[in-house]
Amino acid sequence: MKGTFFNQPLEWNIQTDKESWGQGECIKGTLRLKNHGQDPVDLTGAGVAIAFADIKKVHARTQGAMKTEASATFTEKELAPHAELELTFELKLPENCAVTDKKSSYYLSYGKSHNENHLMLKIEPNPLFTKIIGLLDTFYRFKLKECKSAKSGVEYKLVPPTSRDMANLDSLNLTFALQENSLLMNYEFQVRKLDTSGVTNKINKESVKIIKTLTAREFSLGRDMINQDYLLKSIEGVIGEVKLKSVF
Secondary structure: EEEEEEEEEEEHHHHHHHHOEEEOOOEEEEEEEOOOOOOEEEEOOEEEEEEEEEEHHHHOOOOOOEEEEEEEOOOOOOEEOOEEEEEEEEEEOOOOOOOOOOEEEEEEEHHHOOEEEEEEEEEEEHHHHHHHHHOOOOOHOOOEEEEEEEEEEEEOOOOOOOHHHHHOOEEEEEEEEEEEEEEEEEEEEEEEEEOOOOOOOOEEEEEEEEEEEEEEEHHHHEEEEEEEHHHHHEEEEEEEHHHHOOOO
């Protein structure tokens, strides 16, 4: 990823090592600065930062839209005429940071006070979450509808299969978060239930919430390897609590 902008007499050039990042990864890159003027320029507070913001507010140039979370600053206090400087940076994203969705995103902002120009960053969910969603698709035919950031983690909206035993399920919102060495899986099903308490029967929709916390040993077999057998057992137990029970 590259970016360039001019704010006379300064020319700013930024380049990162990748085009997208996962939660908890480091954003590495280089910020280069050249003074095309005849006078020295004050560099106090100049550098690069990662900041989170509402996309609409950024487009509208709303003051204070970007909330800086980490930054790197030039150690030099000024840049001489026709001189150049280079700042190598490595900025770490939080483990449970927000992912890029339709409403909000992380940005790489740079310049004086770190915020004269910016690049929108593509932050993707932890690969662990994506692999578990894959299990729900492959083994239970839950189809992904949307993925977005939530206050408590990354939320996946899923469409249940049309099989008879799951005909009572309208939707599933599954939110993931990592807490130290544990994986928190917050299931929220929208379930249709028959209400026979009135004069006429009717179908009501109810929210059923189930929270599972798995240890590292339960969800992982090592680096980049999920514990598929245990995860499937856990998912099966959760689905068993909400799907239709056979009368035979």
